[in-house]
Amino acid sequence: MTSATPRVRDLSESELLAQIFPQLPRGGATILGPGDDCAIVRAPDGRVVISTDVLVEGRHFRRDWSQGYDVGWRAAMANLADIAAMGAVPTSVVVALVVPGDLEAAWVVDLARGLGDACGTYDVGVVGGDLSGGDTVVVSVTVHGDLEGRAPVPRSGARPGDVVAHAGVRGWSAAGLALLSAGAATDAPSALLAGFLRPDPPVRAGRAAGVAGATAMLDVSDGLVLDAGRIAQASDVVVDLSLGALGDDVAQLADAAARVGADAATWVLTGGEDHGMLATFPADVALPVPFRAIGAVRRSDDEVRAGTVLVDGQPWHGAAGWDHFARR
Amino acid sequence: MTSATPRVRDLSESELLAQIFPQLPRGGATILGPGDDCAIVRAPDGRVVISTDVLVEGRHFRRDWSQGYDVGWRAAMANLADIAAMGAVPTSVVVALVVPGDLEAAWVVDLARGLGDACGTYDVGVVGGDLSGGDTVVVSVTVHGDLEGRAPVPRSGARPGDVVAHAGVRGWSAAGLALLSAGAATDAPSALLAGFLRPDPPVRAGRAAGVAGATAMLDVSDGLVLDAGRIAQASDVVVDLSLGALGDDVAQLADAAARVGADAATWVLTGGEDHGMLATFPADVALPVPFRAIGAVRRSDDEVRAGTVLVDGQPWHGAAGWDHFARR
Numbered sequence: 127m128t129s130a131t132p133r134v135r136d137l138s139e140s141e142l143l144a145q146i147f148p149q150l151p152r153g154g155a156t157i158l159g160p161g162d163d164c165a166i167v168r169a170p171d172g173r174v175v176i177s178t179d180v181l182v183e184g185r186h187f188r189r190d191w192s193q194g195y196d197v198g199w200r201a202a203m204a205n206l207a208d209i210a211a212m213g214a215v216p217t218s219v220v221v222a223l224v225v226p227g228d229l230e231a232a233w234v235v236d237l238a239r240g241l242g243d244a245c246g247t248y249d250v251g252v253v254g255g256d257l258s259g260g261d262t263v264v265v266s267v268t269v270h271g272d273l274e275g276r277a278p279v280p281r282s283g284a285r286p287g288d289v290v291a292h293a294g295v296r297g298w299s300a301a302g303l304a305l306l307s308a309g310a311a312t313d314a315p316s317a318l319l320a321g322f323l324r325p326d327p328p329v330r331a332g333r334a335a336g337v338a339g340a341t342a343m344l345d346v347s348d349g350l351v352l353d354a355g356r357i358a359q360a361s362d363v364v365v366d367l368s369l370g371a372l373g374d375d376v377a378q379l380a381d382a383a384a385r386v387g388a389d390a391a392t393w394v395l396t397g398g399e400d401h402g403m404l405a406t407f408p409a410d411v412a413l414p415v416p417f418r419a420i421g422a423v424r425r426s427d428d429e430v431r432a433g434t435v436l437v438d439g440q441p442w443h444g445a446a447g448w449d450h451f452a453r454r
Numbered sequence: 455m456t457s458a459t460p461r462v463r464d465l466s467e468s469e470l471l472a473q474i475f476p477q478l479p480r481g482g483a484t485i486l487g488p489g490d491d492c493a494i495v496r497a498p499d500g501r502v503v504i505s506t507d508v509l510v511e512g513r514h515f516r517r518d519w520s521q522g523y524d525v526g527w528r529a530a531m532a533n534l535a536d537i538a539a540m541g542a543v544p545t546s547v548v549v550a551l552v553v554p555g556d557l558e559a560a561w562v563v564d565l566a567r568g569l570g571d572a573c574g575t576y577d578v579g580v581v582g583g584d585l586s587g588g589d590t591v592v593v594s595v596t597v598h599g600d601l602e603g604r605a606p607v608p609r610s611g612a613r614p615g616d617v618v619a620h621a622g623v624r625g626w627s628a629a630g631l632a633l634l635s636a637g638a639a640t641d642a643p644s645a646l647l648a649g650f651l652r653p654d655p656p657v658r659a660g661r662a663a664g665v666a667g668a669t670a671m672l673d674v675s676d677g678l679v680l681d682a683g684r685i686a687q688a689s690d691v692v693v694d695l696s697l698g699a700l701g702d703d704v705a706q707l708a709d710a711a712a713r714v715g716a717d718a719a720t721w722v723l724t725g726g727e728d729h730g731m732l733a734t735f736p737a738d739v740a741l742p743v744p745f746r747a748i749g750a751v752r753r754s755d756d757e758v759r760a761g762t763v764l765v766d767g768q769p770w771h772g773a774a775g776w777d778h779f780a781r782r
Contacts (some may be wrong), residue, residue: 157501160689162608163539163672164505169497173485176581177492178596180550182588191465222550222594253504258595260510266550266584266594268506271492280490292756346493360489445694 129272134234135227138256142231149238153251155217155272164252167218167270175271175278177208183263191306194233196323198240201265206248207327207401209271209348213279213336214269216329218251224260237265240324248329276336279454284342284361284406290421291413293331294402295321296350296375297393304393308386318382327401334414335405349396351435351442353404354421360435361406366436367395367421392444396435459566461557462562467585470559477566481579482511483545483600493581495598498572501598503606505536511591522561524651526568531595534576535673535729536581536657537599541607541664544599544657546579552588565593568652576657604664612670612689612734618749619741621659623649624678624703625721629710632721636714646710655729663733663744671733677724679763679770681732682749689734694764695723695749717756720772 134142152159158166167174167232181187181201192200202219209216221241225234241290243402245252250269284290298321306322320326335343342361346353350367358365369376375394383390406423407413426432435442462470480487486494495502509515509529520528530547537544549569553562564581573580578597612618626649633642634650648654655673663671670689674681678695686693697704703722711718734751735741755761763770 138649158606158608162606162610163536164503164542164606166501166503166540166601166606169502170500172497172500173494174497174502174598175492175494176546176596176598178548178550178582178584178594180552180584180592180594182552182586184589185587195731208491213492214492218504220506220596221505222506222596224508224510224592254506256506256508258508258510260590260592261512262589264508264552264588264594266506266508266592268504268550268596269547270502270504276687278486278490278492278494280486282490301474380774399583 127129132231133227133286134225134229134231137231142234142257145235147232148420149235149242150252151242151246153218153253154249156251156253159251160254165220167253168252169272171273171275173273175209175212175214175273176268177205178266178268179204179208180264180266194236194322195240197265199244201267202241202244203325203327204401205267205269206250206329208333209269210329210409211343211345211403212271213332213340213343214271214273215333216250217268218253219245219269220253221255222266223255224258224264226261227259229263252320256288262316265381275374277334279340279343280342281342281357281360282359284363284423286363286423286425287327287409288341288406288423289409289419290365290367290406290423291417292402292404292420293328295400296372296402297379298315299325299399300393300397301379304386304388305382310385314382319453321400325399326365328403328454331403331414331416335403338407338414339404339411343403345401346404347401349397350404351395355433355435357404357406358435362432364424364426364430364432364434364436365421366424366439396444460559461555462553462557462559465559469584470562473559473563474566477563477570478580478742479570479574481546481581482577484579484581487579488582490573493548493733495579495581497600499601499603501601501640503537503540503542503570503583503601504596504741505533506594506596507532507536508592508594518529520651521562523568525571525593526565527652529595529684530569530572531653531655532729533595533597534578537597538600538660539671539673541604541660541671542599542601543661544578544597547573547595547597549583550594551583552586552587552592555587557591565592593624607664607668607671609670609672609685610688610696612685612691612751614691614751614753616669617679617737618693618695619735620732620748620752621656621745623728624700624730625707625725627653627727628721628725629707630718633710635695638713642710649728653727653729656731656744659731659742663731663745666735667737667739667744668733670690671731674732675729676726678732679723679767683761683763685732685734686763690760692752692754692758692760692762692764693749694752694767697766699748724772
């Protein structure tokens with residue numbers, strides 16, 4: 127019998143899917159959507175760009191903080207940002223969803239709606255998925271994109287003399303998480319909370335950077351310093367970030383930081399999960415909107431070895447960022 | 455400090471990945487493998503075929519029955535079979551893996567080895583992934599394939615007069631599961647146990663069926679009768695399976711069935727997870743190896759409505775197969 131607020135276990139798989147499917151955009155590149163063994167998506171470039179990311183309840187989100195919509199939106203956006211970070215255009219996602227039987231079915235449908243809305247923003251199809259029971263919610267998204275004939279923008283192409291630039295917010299997700307953790311959410315700026323719950327990375331900026339000739343790029347998942355270090359390491363160079371260029375960000379987060387006894391500069395430099403585009407460009411390239419210069423690429427030398435990230439020319443002594451399995 | 459049998463939590467993410475990566479085949483279609491924001495894989499056909507499947511500990515496998523190797527192998531094969539079932543050739547997979555911190559690191563590396571071996575068999579690259587902590591093991595695989603210029607083989611193309619054919623084992627996974635469940639594994643035929651723990655579907659048969667002109671196809675995940683019903687429904691026809699044509703299978707499983715008080719014919723007709731190819735072919739097509747005719751496609755009429763599966767011309771009254779969320 128179906129109760130007033132039906133749970134996942136009150137529905138058959140096909141009943142639940144019948145509520146989920148209408149939430150999912152078809153996508154302009156989709157040839158065959160859900161319903162067969164596989165989906166088929168256009169790959170006009172002759173290559174397909176692929177990434178996968180998983181969100182786990184209790185690790186990446188809490189159901190008392192995040193609505194289903196937020197979780198679906200965030201899972202999609204984290205993946206779309208990965209495609210953008212190669213200079214590509216996202217075309218489609220597939221989703222594996224693990225849900226406990228006692229979860230409200232509406233929460234799952236809401237997740238599908240958030241995922242669908244995020245994908246729909248960029249005409250990305252949700253072309254397939256798999257649904258299973260399990261003890262905690264797990265959302266695993268795989269995303270596909272097209273390079274439109276361009277070379278991919280890897281992490282390894284930064285050259286001494288390049289400008290380091292960033293598009294998107296910096297530190298908002300960390301600020302939002304800190305406010306929620308401190309129980310200070312009720313009167314906190316909703317934009318910062320949304321920065322954590324519902325990040326909105328500049329997905330189109332990735333393609334723009336590729337078109338403009340970015341030499342290296344990634345999306346900032348684990349913090350500016352840590353992710354800049356990945357570019358520095360892969361490119362065998364030194365990245366020097368300018369705290370001055372990030373001053374607006376620090377000022378913007380100062381009130382929120384003071385409220386929870388945190389340091390706004392640390393949020394900006396080490397906060398993860400904003401999924402902004404961190405890229406390097408030849409010095410003579412006009413930065414595409416909305417990129418902003420935040421540093422420079424330098425050659426390594428006897429004093430500063432390749433792979434190092436400096437802040438205003440000095441070694442950074444704060445915590446670098448997020449290691450998912452670090453001993454704590 | 456690292457203990458004698460290191461657990462996942464004893465290693466950093468990069469230490470664990472350093473053990474996993476060597477287990478993973480690159481794949482002949484891979485342009486850019488793991489290590490950047492995305493992988494890049496050749497899609498020479500201009501279309502990419504995509505499917506995703508998730509395995510959850512306690513639902514799809516038990517760690518006291520399945521080694522890590524088995525779980526990785528099975529996750530890969532279930533996905534490769536989906537690509538085959540479109541008449542396509544698999545090119546690459548990505549994997550999201552959720553593992554508890556107290557899991558032995560060797561189990562995870564063993565899973566990667568099983569996944570890698572299964573993919574390597576078909577020159578499929580494991581081109582990317584994501585790793586997270588969580589309470590139970592979840593393995594989410596997304597697989598990609600290429601149609602080599604052919605039309606996909608959907609579920610919906612079966613026509614009255616077509617031959618129904620199958621490639622692969624039938625009922626072995628169900629038999630293996632029943633033997634394990636009954637604690638009868640020690641002296642059971644190892645091939646049947648492997649049928650459940652480490653299924654080996656005829657992945658190349660999918661392409662062969664596509665080349666030969668199969669009109670409809672899927673891989674048998676949920677049982678012959680249930681999956682034949684999916685073809686019948688999508689194609690608006692009736693499928694009549696011949697138990698006589700399946701007699702060898704039933705005979706082969708009779709001893710095992712007797713041992714656990716089960717019915718071998720029910721295993722053959724309703725057992726899931728063998729991932730064999732169930733296809734329909736025009737009557738004048740020579741069935742490609744290793745397909746075997748097991749029935750015929752009929753027109754619906756006043757007595758038998760479209761979507762029905764008959765067994766030897768009669769309605770099937772046993773359990774049809776597996777619904778992942780059915781009330782039990």
